Amino acid sequence: MKKLAIIGCGGIGTYHLEHFIEYTDIELAGFCDLIPERAQSFVEKAGCGQAFTDFRVMYDTVKPDMVFICVPPYCHGDIEFETIRRGIPMFVEKPVALDLELAYQIRNEIQKKRLITAVGLQCRYASIVDDTRDFVNKHRVTFVDMVRMGGVPGVEWWRDKKRSGGQIVEQTIHNIDMVRYMIGEPVEVYTMAARGFVTDVVNYDTDDVSTTTVRFECGALGSLSTGCYATTGEAFDSRITFSARDCRLDHYILDTVNIYGLADEQAGENGLVFKGDGTMQAGGSAVTIKDKVDAGRICDRTFVDAVLTGDPSAIRSPYADAVRTMEFVMAMNKSIETGMPVKVIHN
Numbered sequence: 137m138k139k140l141a142i143i144g145c146g147g148i149g150t151y152h153l154e155h156f157i158e159y160t161d162i163e164l165a166g167f168c169d170l171i172p173e174r175a176q177s178f179v180e181k182a183g184c185g186q187a188f189t190d191f192r193v194m195y196d197t198v199k200p201d202m203v204f205i206c207v208p209p210y211c212h213g214d215i216e217f218e219t220i221r222r223g224i225p226m227f228v229e230k231p232v233a234l235d236l237e238l239a240y241q242i243r244n245e246i247q248k249k250r251l252i253t254a255v256g257l258q259c260r261y262a263s264i265v266d267d268t269r270d271f272v273n274k275h276r277v278t279f280v281d282m283v284r285m286g287g288v289p290g291v292e293w294w295r296d297k298k299r300s301g302g303q304i305v306e307q308t309i310h311n312i313d314m315v316r317y318m319i320g321e322p323v324e325v326y327t328m329a330a331r332g333f334v335t336d337v338v339n340y341d342t343d344d345v346s347t348t349t350v351r352f353e354c355g356a357l358g359s360l361s362t363g364c365y366a367t368t369g370e371a372f373d374s375r376i377t378f379s380a381r382d383c384r385l386d387h388y389i390l391d392t393v394n395i396y397g398l399a400d401e402q403a404g405e406n407g408l409v410f411k412g413d414g415t416m417q418a419g420g421s422a423v424t425i426k427d428k429v430d431a432g433r434i435c436d437r438t439f440v441d442a443v444l445t446g447d448p449s450a451i452r453s454p455y456a457d458a459v460r461t462m463e464f465v466m467a468m469n470k471s472i473e474t475g476m477p478v479k480v481i482h483n
């Protein structure tokens with residue numbers, strides 16, 4: 137049986153472990169964290185495997201066939217280079233790095249070894265993503281309006297922009313990656329950020345809110361706004377709207393798509409399939425499509441299956457593609473720093 141290892145036994149490591157525990161065709165062999173109790177707690181939860189505090193020792197001892205790298209944004213580098221050197225397929229949590237040069241070096245080493253990789257941009261695996269991509273292909277989108285407003289996450293490194301990259305890079309990268317996956321590459325961004333609203337969080341040193349104007353290669357303009365200032369669920373917001381001249385789609389990540397402006401009969405003509413199973417309804421000029429899958433489970437299993445079969449074609453976010461999303465969000469950060477519009481360069 138192929139062996140799986142995890143590096144980083146914190147919040148997202150726990151999320152992945154809950155999926156792996158259901159697998160019957162994989163051996164959960166090694167768990168590594170700088171904090172020994174965390175690695176040990178994974179052994180207990182899995183009911184198997186060994187705990188380590190040094191990933192090199194884990195690699196020497198366990199010799200895993202695949203690894204999930206679930207460390208904070210500022211901890212990438214040595215782990216990936218050693219993993220590539222040993223030829224171990226790797227799933228890396230987003231953001232893959234905080235420094236584009238480092239991400240390029242890792243990507244280039246991956247390409248030399250033709251290593252199977254995936255990145256934890258699991259929202260791409262939702263079933264409603266296919267509906268939205270279908271809409272964007274059939275209707276020329278003029279404007280994208282993305283909003284993600286929430287609170288400050290609990291992990292302490294998050295509130296320090298030097299270690300997390302800030303909200304755009306660490307968190308809203310999911311939403312921005314979805315925009316990119318649906319409408320294509322950005323050309324130029326102009327981002328403003330503001331501080332001074334979040335005053336009650338200890339050791340807080342990051343932007344409270346930002347708004348970006350973006351021009352896409354397809355000609356559309358976009359407005360991408362995100363904030364971590366919200367203290368109640370009522371102040372939260374998360375949505376991506378794709379507007380065409382005669383219709384509009386609201387994409388609620390991992391949840392629902394609402395399409396406005398397609399009459400019921402037009403919906404048929406536009407290729408939207410009414411399955412009659414309650415997951416898709418026509419109501420006047422609006423069509424609602426509910427997501428049908430657990431995207432996080434599919435994301436993990438897709439990578440594991442790719443390693444088992446040697447066929448990576450079903451992976452929706454390989455490392456090299458995630459680097460392109462990094463180029464997008466890092467350009468946004470650079471625009472905040474310089475106060476100027478920034479071209480998004482693809483290297």
Ligand SMILES: NC(=O)c1ccc[n+]([C@@H]2O[C@H](COP(=O)([O-])OP(=O)(O)OC[C@H]3O[C@@H](n4cnc5c(N)ncnc54)[C@H](O)[C@@H]3O)[C@@H](O)[C@H]2O)c1
Nearest residue numbers: 144146147148168169170206207208209211229230231256
């Ligand atoms: N895909 C998603 O939806 C999603 C959700 C949450 C977090 N994440 C990402 O996962 C990453 C980790 O986030 P988290 O919330 O789990 O953080 P966390 O702080 O809860 O856990 C990270 C763990 O990594 C360990 N670690 C750091 N360096 C290490 C090293 N060299 N060797 C072994 N262990 C090491 C830490 O001790 C810690 O236990 C972040 O990049 C975050 O953006 C992704």
